[in-house]
Amino acid sequence: MASLRETLARTRTSVFGRIQTLLGQADITPETWEELESLLLQSDVGAATTEKLLSTLKQRAVDEAIIKAEPLRAALKEELRKLLGAPVAITYLGTRLLEVIMVIGVNGSGKTTSIAKLTRLYLKAGRKPILAAGDTFRAAAIDQLQIWGERNSVQVIAGEPNSDPGAVVYNAIQAAYARKADMLIVDTAGRLHTKHNLMKELEKVRKVLATAVHDAPHQTLLVVDATNGQNAISQAKGFKDSVGVTGVVLTKLDGTPKGGVAFAIANELKLPILFIGTGEKMDDLSEFDATSFVEGLFE
Numbered sequence: 273m274a275s276l277r278e279t280l281a282r283t284r285t286s287v288f289g290r291i292q293t294l295l296g297q298a299d300i301t302p303e304t305w306e307e308l309e310s311l312l313l314q315s316d317v318g319a320a321t322t323e324k325l326l327s328t329l330k331q332r333a334v335d336e337a338i339i340k341a342e343p344l345r346a347a348l349k350e351e352l353r354k355l356l357g358a359p360v361a362i363t364y365l366g367t368r369l370l371e372v373i374m375v376i377g378v379n380g381s382g383k384t385t386s387i388a389k390l391t392r393l394y395l396k397a398g399r400k401p402i403l404a405a406g407d408t409f410r411a412a413a414i415d416q417l418q419i420w421g422e423r424n425s426v427q428v429i430a431g432e433p434n435s436d437p438g439a440v441v442y443n444a445i446q447a448a449y450a451r452k453a454d455m456l457i458v459d460t461a462g463r464l465h466t467k468h469n470l471m472k473e474l475e476k477v478r479k480v481l482a483t484a485v486h487d488a489p490h491q492t493l494l495v496v497d498a499t500n501g502q503n504a505i506s507q508a509k510g511f512k513d514s515v516g517v518t519g520v521v522l523t524k525l526d527g528t529p530k531g532g533v534a535f536a537i538a539n540e541l542k543l544p545i546l547f548i549g550t551g552e553k554m555d556d557l558s559e560f561d562a563t564s565f566v567e568g569l570f571e
């Protein structure tokens with residue numbers, strides 16, 4: 273499993289390393305602020321979040337009489353950390369008879385891969401998960417989940433390609449009860465003929481879950497591809513508004529300079545980032561830790 277430092281290498285070398293150099297020994301000048309703004313935007317921190325950061329930092333510079341760039345760097349790290357919000361404790365040990373996690377996101381964001389990785393984490397914690405192949409729109413998506421399921425020795429409930437995902441999910445719930453599984457992780461479609469159809473379908477899946485299992489889905493995880501940068505933010509808003517989201521899995525942080533998108537997700541979407549994807553292998557998923565994340569950008 274790649275370390276956080278390795279995972280963030282591109283974001284660090286392309287942008288935050290330059291911020292580190294910018295906020296070195298010299299005094300703060302108007303150019304310092306301009307350059308800082310442009311670097312933050314380059315890392316996909318986003319316009320609104322960058323603006324908020326800069327105004328907070330300018331105010332702090334006045335209030336705390338910061339003249340040198342170096343203390344400004346310390347202040348920047350603090351403010352970046354604050355943007356990421358309070359830490360969320362992830363518990364792998366459920367208290368429910370059947371805990372349901374619905375996984376949503378655009379095609380290619382890493383839903384199925386992340387489900388495989390999550391399954392691994394929950395298996396390690398002694399849970400008994402079962403998977404539902406709710407992305408019935410693409411035959412390959414069903415196969416892919418089945419392959420991951422086999423590798424983890426976990427049962428996958430699937431239907432025919434283009435069958436009703438509501439029926440697949442319903443069967444999966446029955447199978448989960450019959451097999452005494454304590455978790456159901458539901459894969460879903462990321463694209464249909466129109467965005468409207470997709471959201472309607474996801475709502476339907478949600479309804480089937482809610483009807484069959486008390487308070488389900490207990491978590492709705494939105495998978496966001498970091499390489500999509502600012503586009504990922506507008507996509508995520510759509511899912512959040514239509515289907516509801518409880519947390520984010522931010523994938524493909526390895527190999528992208530756009531890691532700053534984490535700050536836009538936390539600040540603009542007000543969603544907690546729970547996990548980060550750090551590669552394509554089964555173990556390449558880590559719990560998100562805001563403090564280490566910020567440190568990893570600057571080291």
Ligand SMILES: Nc1nc2c(ncn2[C@@H]2O[C@H](COP(=O)(O)OP(=O)(O)O)[C@@H](O)[C@H]2O)c(=O)[nH]1
Pocket residue numbers: 377378379380381382383384385386416462495523524525526527548549550551552556
């Ligand atoms: N480098 C990298 N690739 C990832 C990560 N997560 C997923 N992928 C790759 O992204 C591609 C799409 O993933 P998939 O799970 O099929 O996306 P889905 O369409 O949302 O189900 C696959 O090639 C995955 O191996 C990650 O964290 N890092």
Ligand SMILES: [Mg+2]
Pocket residue numbers: 383384385407413416459
């Ligand atoms: Mg998939």
